[in-house]
Amino acid sequence: MIAFLVFNRVFETAGASYTPFDTGSLDKYARPRDPASSWEDADRHEFLATYLGHGADAVGFAAEYVAAHFVDVCEYVRRPQVSLPDTPVYHGLESTSGDRRAWSIEVQVHEDVALDEQRVEYLVLGPQDIFVDVPDDLTSKVIVAEDDGSLASTIQRLILEEAL
């Protein structure tokens, strides 16, 4: 397993977009907090269109979004897979399983992104045995996690080190 942490200037790519939830969750485990709300295909499309933003605005939006929902902003990164923000999410989406993807920000870049030194801040590897496959230019960006299970906590550490 590997993860790329990219500089946020990648979001400024012309075709990028963001949503304050995982778009894949709309069809699966997420639905409006109000149980009386209709949640058919058309409702989901409307919901997506309502909260879809331009990638270039993602960083500014994220600052306000996190401040509005967490007492300690670092909690946005620290909260486990099954968790909620401190205050109910403004868009009203909830996961039926309590999964945080119902309120985690998703950024999509709708074109190829070159994963080079200018764009990649860190390349986190689960197993070290695939280091051989990393191009020479990116080797200094590599962080090898203790094991596959600590990939998420390693990413969390890297983001918090930068934020604090």
Place this chain on the structure above:
Amino acid sequence: MNGAVQIEVAQVIAAMTPPISKAGFNLAQLVVQSPDGALVQARAYTSDHQAVGPRLTEDELRGLIEAGHAIAVAPPCKLVSGAAIWVLRRGLPHRDRALQELRTAGVLVYPPMPGPDDAWLCLVDESVTAALSLRDRWRDDAMLRAKHWAGQRDWTRAEAEAEHAHQFARGLEPEVLAMLSLAHEKCDRVKRAQGLLTMARNSRGPEFASDVDAALKRLRLELDAENTEQNTARSALRELLAARFSRCPNVTRHLGEPRTARLDADAA
């Protein structure tokens, strides 16, 4: 979210490894499925006969396979406690011998399954001590070969063996990283050599990076000393030869002369 499946009824359906890699060896965790369809990436095995780890949906597994994070195991095979897949890729030297050693050690659960790009997928029972001892020995052997080739100044081979040692190692190890970094440097891959040291520091902290630096210094000294010893031995041999040939003036006279000069001298 973590899930659990009963080992005795679970099937191995995928392995967490890329389909293609320059590595000779990869270790892959298993994706297992229970009869009710639940999927779990097996990260640990419990004493009450369960495989536990993150739960996956079929869509997520499909995504992992399509993105090259995992490969399908087809046909699926029965899970055993402590199992992981050891991928022996075609770039691994002496691959047949490695497979034979897995068999002899009694840790190979099934005959190897064919994987993408001519990889052999070996379901290995890592709960048997012999499995990890064997992997450690492979690492040690690769390190010995890397040092041997470094001593011979064959840095291409030294680099290849150091790569293998790094793949066999069960974590980041200062001695192995030092050997690999030096080999990269000598193969004119200075950026990779430095990147490796940065990776060590960023992954395990400054203390670990100091250990790698110290190992690198030791290795340079060791190889310099070896080189000096070899040069001394060569000098001694040259002196011995010179002394021996000095008893045959006709030969000694021609040592070091160009062949044409020697032919001219012989003709004269």
